[in-house]
Amino acid sequence: MNIFLHKAAAAISFEDVIKEFEQPLYWHIRRMVVDHDDASDVLQETFIRIYKGLDSLRDRDALRGWVYKIATNESLRHLSRKREMTLSEGSAALMDRLESSPGVDLSDGTALRFQKALLSLSPQQRTVFSLRYYDDLSYEEIAEVTGSTVNTLKVAYHNAKEKIKNAILA
Amino acid sequence: MEQSFEKIGKKMPYTVPDGYFEQMHERLSAIPRRQRRVVTLRWVSIAAAFVLVASAGFFALRQKPQVNTMADVVQSLSDEELASWLEFNDNDVFLALMEE
Numbered sequence: 001m002n003i004f005l006h007k008a009a010a011a012i013s014f015e016d017v018i019k020e021f022e023q024p025l026y027w028h029i030r031r032m033v034v035d036h037d038d039a040s041d042v043l044q045e046t047f048i049r050i051y052k053g054l055d056s057l058r059d060r061d062a063l064r065g066w067v068y069k070i071a072t073n074e075s076l077r078h079l080s081r082k083r084e085m086t087l088s089e090g091s092a093a094l095m096d097r098l099e100s101s102p103g104v105d106l107s108d109g110t111a112l113r114f115q116k117a118l119l120s121l122s123p124q125q126r127t128v129f130s131l132r133y134y135d136d137l138s139y140e141e142i143a144e145v146t147g148s149t150v151n152t153l154k155v156a157y158h159n160a161k162e163k164i165k166n167a168i169l170a
Numbered sequence: 171m172e173q174s175f176e177k178i179g180k181k182m183p184y185t186v187p188d189g190y191f192e193q194m195h196e197r198l199s200a201i202p203r204r205q206r207r208v209v210t211l212r213w214v215s216i217a218a219a220f221v222l223v224a225s226a227g228f229f230a231l232r233q234k235p236q237v238n239t240m241a242d243v244v245q246s247l248s249d250e251e252l253a254s255w256l257e258f259n260d261n262d263v264f265l266a267l268m269e270e
Contacts (some may be wrong), residue, residue, distance in 0.1 A: 031182070104185070
């Protein structure tokens with residue numbers, strides 16, 4: 001009986017996942033790829049993968065980390081396909097795009113500088129900072145996304161924050 | 171230092187077109203239907219390929235090799251060829267020996 005209850009509690013429909021995560025994932029992807037059209041494509045690809053893998057997800061508590069992991073991987077795959085990012089450093093191409101993309105409000109200088117500083121980070125630091133700062137994921141959840149240890153992530157987040165502060169104040 | 175983060179908060183310079191999330195919700199909700207269609211089409215393609223290969227194999231096996239009968243050969247020969255062939259057979263040493 002308990003098993004059945006547990007299974008019922010753990011079951012989650014695709015529609016529920018869409019409702020809960022479509023906007024947070026869109027913004028997470030948008031911060032990674034910058035361009036709105038690219039973010040839309042990556043979001044759709046992310047949800048196709050979520051749909052295909054949802055039945056195999058056993059632990060309901062792991063859902064958040066799991067969907068962010070798919071979104072992050074799809075974003076990085078998209079960027080590497082477009083050759084807009086190396087694995088070790090931030091992307092000048094993405095920073096340029098931030099200023100030239102039609103879906104960016106250039107009038108808010110502070111927010112713009114903040115995003116530029118974020119884009120100057122390495123993909124790992126950017127992912128950690130974005131998931132922690134904007135999406136409020138726990139370090140344990142981010143560890144699921146990135147495959148890093150909690151201590152490594154804490155250091156990466158601290159360093160990312162310092163770099164962003166310095167960039168804003170510069 | 172913390173002031174700059176507090177001041178900015180989670181504000182981003184990004185914007186989306188009007189009604190974007192409503193449209194996106196529709197599109198994402200259609201994924202199961204589209205995926206079922208893709209899977210169905212894949213199975214139809216596999217079935218069609220199987221039927222094609224099986225049919226080709228079936229017809230290839232059914233086709234008997236063409237064997238010319240003696241009557242066909244004789245009919246295809248000209249009068250001269252027929253005469254020389256008959257002459258050759260008459261002079262065949264082995265046939266003559268067999269007749270003896």
